Amino acid sequence: MKILVTGSSGFVGSRVIEVVKERGWESVGVVRSSSTHALNSPELFPIQALDAKTDWQGAFDKVDCVVHCAARVHQMQESESDVLEAYRLVNTHGTLHLAEQAAKAGVKRFVFVSSVKVNGERTLPEQPFTTEVLHAPDDPYGLSKYEAELALKALCERTNMELVTIRPPLVYGPGVKANFQSMMGWVAKGLPLPLGAIHNARSLVYIDNLVDLILTSCVHPHASGHTFLVSDGEDVSTTQLLKAVAKAMGKPSTLIPIPMCWIQLAAKAMGKPAVAERLCGNLQVDIEQTQSVLNWSPVVSFHEGITRTAAHFIEARNKEKNRSMS
Template sequence: MSKLLLTGASGFVGRAVLDRLLEDGRFDTTIAVRRGLPGLSTLVNVTRMGTIDAESNWNNAVADCAVVIHCAARVHVMSDASADPLADFRKVNVDGTLQLARQAAQAGVKRFVFLSSIKVNGESTLAGAPYTADAEPAPADPYGISKMEAEEALRLLSVQTGMEVVIIRPTLVYGPGVKANFLAMMKWLNRGIPLPLGAIDNLRSLVALDNLVDLILTCAEHPAAANETFLVSDGEDLSTTQLLHKMASALEISARLIPVPVWMITCGASLFGRRALSQRLCGSLQVDIGKTRQLLDWTPPVCVDQALSATARHFLLGAQ
């Protein structure tokens, strides 16, 4: 049985990857975490790590591993209080990632799977003009820049060492236990709060947690994934209005949506300093997963309605 190292196992995506690894049993799994995860010490090997940066020592964690799945990162937040966000993102997402990858290559790791972000491509698309995996990157914020720089460093390291690198850029990830704006949306709907989002004609690509995990594990083994970059989504783009109606249906309630014109929402958001939020609600961001489908013979295993139902069930259990 091949050995695998998973970083970020306590995070939203990392924990789901770990659960799938334990369910499948295809790898002898080691997880690298800051703090222990209750109940897992008898199921996986656990390596305690401190801060992820250019000085981190991964030698014990990567010893004898064939695959590394790197989910750990300094993640994007809407209101970053850092004095120098780009420097802080680079410390973890670039320097820390490259330190892990160098030591993995030195240890003989065959494949390094890196969880990047669609923010490497940019922040928005014109409707009907989706991002593609091989398009020129255009990150617009420090987080996206740090992920792009990490990708570039990993590709160069792959050329220098022969270690295979696979890069995955997810869109917005949702699923049981989701936080941030998606959780806020469910809370608004569940409370019956009227929302001025009933006339938004955008298109956005999302990815269910189960679909992302399935692709990550496909990329850990598929021969055709070596040294490629993949975009991932559910393959069904939705407007914000459609998403809210589907989510309300999953919650078994009616969505109370008011058809306010987009220009009014945008102006109001600008007045209150929430322009970025209005862009996420009203703008389009689509991805083309044709390369992912064709090269890996991969299809998202879970449809949007199934994924939203699972998300809603988990939310309602916690809301009781």
Template sequence: MAESIFLTGATGFVGGAVLRRLVADNFSVTTALRADSQVVVGQVRTVMFESLETASWEKELLGIDVLVHCAARVHVMNDAETDPLAAFRKVNVQGTLNLALQAAESGVRRFVFVSSIKVNGEGTDSGKPYTAQDLPMPGDPYGVSKLEAEEGLRELAARTGMEVVIIRPVLVYGPGVKANFLNMMRWLDKGVPLPFGAIHNARSLVALDNLVDLIVTAITHPAAANQTFLVSDGEDLSTTQLLHRMAAALGKPARLLPVPSWMLSTAANMLGKRSLSQRLCGSLQVDIGKTRSLLQWTPPMAVDEALKVTAAHYLEHKKQ
């Protein structure tokens, strides 16, 4: 008999894909949605809530085997909050631990928490990837809030016996991706010349299907209990390589100008865009050796296949 799953964040980019996979795999799924939300995939039980940090879940969690927590206040580029850390803590720490405590009290066996690589930090030296065992060094309020949630979950697991699985994704891309990845596809599709033809960094990415596959693996795999896993596609790309391969997926030429990365970094810093410079020119690599060995898990989708699927969705839905 399939596990009974309680899923948060089902209207989000990752959570929505997790929901579709769980329904396809015939899990019994309950989704928790904000009062103004709707789910359009599958026939699933839905419970409504106003805020994660104050919601009462006792009745909804009875009979649930595994809780998959994708809901979060996500990282935003231009945060309007006067106290961003407090805003992140409210949802990502207080909301997560309120839900997790009630899950433990209701007899939920396992809590799968989608965290972030930002717990590890903002970047790596090339050839020195992050590992799940590294000392966390979050560099922004979002990363701090995710680390504090992880710490609270581990303490709760030790105290109650509920198993906790923590997954830290890198940048996730796939059909329906937004933000900078979507902008990159738009530039390439329009044939805009870009000054990124000589960037020799190395960045780990993860296709949406690969991340979802690991989350589903973490629901049932015995060895996942009380472990932290990093996840990526298993192939790191420079910004220049990513642009060339994304352009190929779009069926367009990549018009890349070989501007030295130091020049781009200098210009970005002068314009107050240091974080953008880090993402474009800096490295961020993860070692998924533990994920592979402990769970016998291999990313099911190769990078070029994932880029093609992402490009096809973009081309089908782009605004003319």
């Protein structure tokens, strides 16, 4: 089995490459040509950029499946005048061009790592997302992924290439960055947080659970043509998440039980309602179809995933302290 993985230096793609090697499969990792890793390595395929003009010649030699993880993700303080077109350039047009070239080369299956944002930004209590999309996303990133899904479906219907689409929610694990890393930093410092009474429910997915589903989707005979949602199978509130991280770090939980409505009002007053939505809102996914079609279940529990993630964070933090002191 040989797999081409885009975004192979990213958080998800790099772990896909690692697990592929652990399973004894072959892999080709797509990297930017400016990367030093791209030099003289037969296991890497360098590209200038991911768009509708990317040169994929020679990338698909003996490749059975493409795992497309690369994407233009949310940027802080976007500077582009047309943000949607910036997302479309990579996430829609770049994805379709890659798939077209893969189909022409005879690649059997294309696994597209999309996003739960295709479904939307929030769910009502006890009404998790399913694979059905009720309306096009308002979010530019989500819309670019949704348009890619539609274009890929049309392409695969007129070619012999099979398509599998996966929509993950927030992905965490050792080495996670952005908001999840910041949250662990708050907990590690023992900072008192006004998040002790958040009674929401959010689906998360540990990196190894997502990677296991991706690789299962590469080979499972019943995966073709399906869209799969994925999570740890255990939804948690923001308060429960913070408590779990504190416990994994051996830190006291310093959460102040401020009512959610107060937090939402304060965030709105500061012009940051989206922050309150992420902290207090619901975002759940239903993975019953995924489990049923593939006979699949998460390989790592939520609590074990948090334990591994927190341990890596503490280890990296201690190494950084030692380096600064030496």
